[in-house]
Amino acid sequence: MRHVFKATKIGWDEEQEGVWFDSDFYSKEEAEAEFKPYQGTTQRGYPYTGYEYDGEQYHDVTYMGEFDDDDLPQNDTEVRQKRKR
Numbered sequence: 001m002r003h004v005f006k007a008t009k010i011g012w013d014e015e016q017e018g019v020w021f022d023s024d025f026y027s028k029e030e031a032e033a034e035f036k037p038y039q040g041t042t043q044r045g046y047p048y049t050g051y052e053y054d055g056e057q058y059h060d061v062t063y064m065g066e067f068d069d070d071d072l073p074q075n076d077t078e079v080r081q082k083r084k085r
Helices: 028-033 076-082
Strands: 002-009 016-022 036-041 047-053 056-067
Touching (some): 002 028, 028 056
Antiparallel strands (some): 002 016, 002 056, 047 056
16 A cells, blocks of 8 residues: 655646655655655745655645555546545
8 A cells, every 4th residue: 555645846837746655664644744844935035835855846745545556546537536545
């Protein structure tokens, strides 16, 4: 089983990617804690809180649920169809 997160990368194109953590080694809370918050400032001077994990910076991070290893969702529609919890 894996805890699956959807994360939006910092940048204008709002690229999203899936990030997962093995639930044998991480609780949901421990996995969420891997995304370290940081304070940044936009080019126009507005403050924001971002999140960093494994050297990548994200605008936001959303927990999608826990899924079987062989049934991980590939998009938002599959998340709704496959949600286990």
